[in-house]
Amino acid sequence: AQKVTQAQTEISVVEKEDVTLDCVYETRDTTYYLFWYKQPPSGELVFLIRRNSFDEQNEISGRYSWNFQKSTSSFNFTITASQVVDSAVYFCALSEAKLTGTASKLTFGTGTRLQVTL
């Protein structure tokens, strides 16, 4: 069974601080996919990034960066120089790879609420 753990329930930072959101996952699959979604106060789920289990290269996109470490089953997300607009709930999710049919469901963590203040 798959499981995603986001131990940080809520994080508060002051604008311009860097912040890292932790994600630890469990799966028996050797091939799987990891995702981060952002849920702003308006409620929608916004896709941020997808990584597959064979690609441990870290990724940077503007102020966002992701650190994927298979050895520790972690896929952490760092926001550099945080801004008030980054305030949201961030969800880490896991999807298994299936040999037949690709309707793989997403298993979400419980989310981390990030509050960025001035």
Added chain:
Amino acid sequence: EPEVTQTPSHQVTQMGQEVILRCVPISNHLYFYWYRQILGQKVEFLVSFYNNEISEKSEIFDDQFSVERPDGSNFTLKIRSTKLEDSAMYFCASKPGQGSGDTQYFGPGTRLTVL
């Protein structure tokens, strides 16, 4: 940019009533999903749908729930007899289907309130 749309944005119903939540997935996508999020909790998988049939469903998706793709564009979730605990945000998602790791794109959600 194509997006998943959902209607209504908010549905209020009485316990025991039937509700139908509607979704229009992205037009060239082949896989469709429903998830729900009880207020303040995590997003939970309900059901996946491909080639006009259910691919997988969770324990939450019992006989009170059904899904349908009545035409080439809509994807619906029906709850036959709503319960108080069905109150939640319901998200529809779709993905292209080129691979199992494809990104699922979510609609804005329908907030269901059961009184």
